[in-house]
Amino acid sequence: MSKFFSLKFDRLIPYVPGEQPKDMSRFIKLNTNESPFSPSPKAQKYAAEAIEKTMLYSDPECCKLRAALADRYGVGAENVICGNGSDDILNFAFSAFCDGKTPAVFADITYGFYKVFAEYNRVPYRIIPLKDDFTIDPADYYNAKGTVFIANPNAPTGIALSVEEIEKIIQNNPDNIVVIDEAYVDFGARSCVPLTKKYGNLIVTQTFSKSRSLAGARLGFAIANKELITDLNTVRNSTNPYNVNSVTQAAGIGSLEDQEYTNENCKKIIETRQKTEEELKKLGFVLTNSYANFIFASHPGKSGEAIYKELKEKGVLIRHFDAPRIKDYNRITVGTDGQMKALIDDLRCIL
Amino acid sequence: MSKFFSLKFDRLIPYVPGEQPKDMSRFIKLNTNESPFSPSPKAQKYAAEAIEKTMLYSDPECCKLRAALADRYGVGAENVICGNGSDDILNFAFSAFCDGKTPAVFADITYGFYKVFAEYNRVPYRIIPLKDDFTIDPADYYNAKGTVFIANPNAPTGIALSVEEIEKIIQNNPDNIVVIDEAYVDFGARSCVPLTKKYGNLIVTQTFSKSRSLAGARLGFAIANKELITDLNTVRNSTNPYNVNSVTQAAGIGSLEDQEYTNENCKKIIETRQKTEEELKKLGFVLTNSYANFIFASHPGKSGEAIYKELKEKGVLIRHFDAPRIKDYNRITVGTDGQMKALIDDLRCIL
Incomplete structure (x- = not known):
């Protein structure tokens, strides 16, 4: 902060966007709720x-x-x-x-x-x-x-x-x-x-x-x-x-x-979300009832932060929040079937 | 304004951008200081x-x-x-x-x-x-x-x-x-x-x-x-x-x-500005010493508003400001040589 910055903002803490890794090709990116499909x-x-x-x-x-x-x-x-x-x-x-x-x-x-x-x-x-x-x-x-x-x-x-x-x-x-x-x-x-x-x-x-x-x-x-x-x-x-x-x-x-294109993509995301949720439940995850293009998941056997970190080491980025009430959870963007299979495989390995 | 709009803005008057005519093909557009050249x-x-x-x-x-x-x-x-x-x-x-x-x-x-x-x-x-x-x-x-x-x-x-x-x-x-x-x-x-x-x-x-x-x-x-x-x-x-x-x-x-492309375009604009300034002076216009991609011009024989309106009727858009000190002036974007020739021809006709 410079000495010129208005004191009216002395309590302001900016928003922190999800990580944008410089070398994206190294990661399966499931951390900012982007679509896995190209624009129409x-x-x-x-x-x-x-x-x-x-x-x-x-x-x-x-x-x-x-x-x-x-x-x-x-x-x-x-x-x-x-x-x-x-x-x-x-x-x-x-x-x-x-x-x-x-x-x-x-x-x-x-x-x-x-x-x-x-x-x-x-x-x-x-x-x-x-x-x-x-x-x-x-x-x-x-x-x-x-x-x-x-x-x-x-x-x-x-x-x-x-x-x-x-x-x-x-x-x-x-x-x-x-x-x-x-x-x-x-x-x-x-x-x-x-x-x-x-x-x-x-x-x-x-x-x-x-x-x-x-x-x-x-x-x-x-x-x-x-x-x-x-x-x-x-x-x-x-x-x-x-x-x-x-x-x-x-x-x-x-x-x-191209409305039909968007409708089809949403249908795919919903199907993939449902399949992924089933797999996650089999692994013992606790999930909210998500209507979004992400899944919010915690695991009784491992902290949210540990899951986030270990997945990152394996090349899968998800989003962890450190707010007290949700620190055990991670937000996982629903990608393609292939991306979610990789996620599940890595999670199986971690747990 | 709705009844919900915060009273803190009761004096706020938004900025008014230069006109963007819906049927742009009808106009030579010299009112928003755009470049006449395509992006590089x-x-x-x-x-x-x-x-x-x-x-x-x-x-x-x-x-x-x-x-x-x-x-x-x-x-x-x-x-x-x-x-x-x-x-x-x-x-x-x-x-x-x-x-x-x-x-x-x-x-x-x-x-x-x-x-x-x-x-x-x-x-x-x-x-x-x-x-x-x-x-x-x-x-x-x-x-x-x-x-x-x-x-x-x-x-x-x-x-x-x-x-x-x-x-x-x-x-x-x-x-x-x-x-x-x-x-x-x-x-x-x-x-x-x-x-x-x-x-x-x-x-x-x-x-x-x-x-x-x-x-x-x-x-x-x-x-x-x-x-x-x-x-x-x-x-x-x-x-x-x-x-x-x-x-x-x-x-x-x-x-x-593509820096050279920008340099060349700027050179052209400066040359066209200088040529246009000479023509405007011949027509009796009073000009400021502009270092921009526009010319600021008034004419002792006709109000700024009249010039603006009559040019618009002829299909040339320039920018008029109604602030007291500059109401006799118009701001004219420097376009291509051809656009400026059309402007000068129309001005000659108007004056």
């Missing part, structure tokens, strides 16, 4: 075509992409905002809808960035513990007296609330905004997007990083009523109106046109 | 190759790109941070180095986003008027009692300070940070990057949007001493560690390897 053919084709025109600014309004998203999700283009990943939009939401009078409200075990966004935006936050089984009690979020952030399915547990449970949370917060972060929704959970037409206090965020195989392109979006989108755009246009580059906008449109 | 061949090639791997996250540390920038600019990789455009990094600087005790300090006529960044980050700002001839008096910035932001060359005037003048500003602000925004430096002005080795209170930002023909790819960077880069990274990693996508990182590396 049209995503690649449209992106490649967009490159030669990158001397021109990207469309700051992302008109074509927003129209394609609106079409896909059955909403109006005015109900959509695009971002440089959904992190971008989540940060806007912490900025726009939280302040000294309106804290952020989120679970103790959830996407680790929420706490960082709150600290960075210098807004108070109230943490609601998950139940002992890592599930959320919806009633804990009724009359939240703040802006609610819920990852659904939750990370790193993979556990999902039903749309009905979330609707009750929304109904019981008429004076608060509820943000549902659906980064992992395409792997078996149900989306709350249809509820955005019914409730003016709901924002749903999604990303192209997981099910759409575009983590490296950085594309996320939110769907909400027009007024909330306007507020998010006020923040966006006050920081970086050109936040989504033109190649990524093109890739996003291509991905949406 | 290697930039295009490397970007195209990167697309198929975008299912993986981009390198959050931008290691290869930062190494290439460090090599190009004769600094260490630890002295470089990359951003989603230089706007991204300027926003980080307003956030990291300004607060209630440390205002932002900038000119009345300069890049319009500075004021928005200050308002968004809710930091006070002190505005220093340019002299009557639109030049900066360096002494006005001595002992600034705040973080200084100077665009050099300045926008929208194109006027540049010398490195010696900026060095005096740096020397006379030992307790303040000086940010030099060199978005337009490659078109004839001299860069202050070498001074970053000598002074721990200097940050230089640059962009790939202008001279490097990559506006639509969104890539900017800053060079400074290691401690200041660490502070900027703390902000970056608290908002969006994956702020630069992998296709853009690849394009940036390609552009740096």
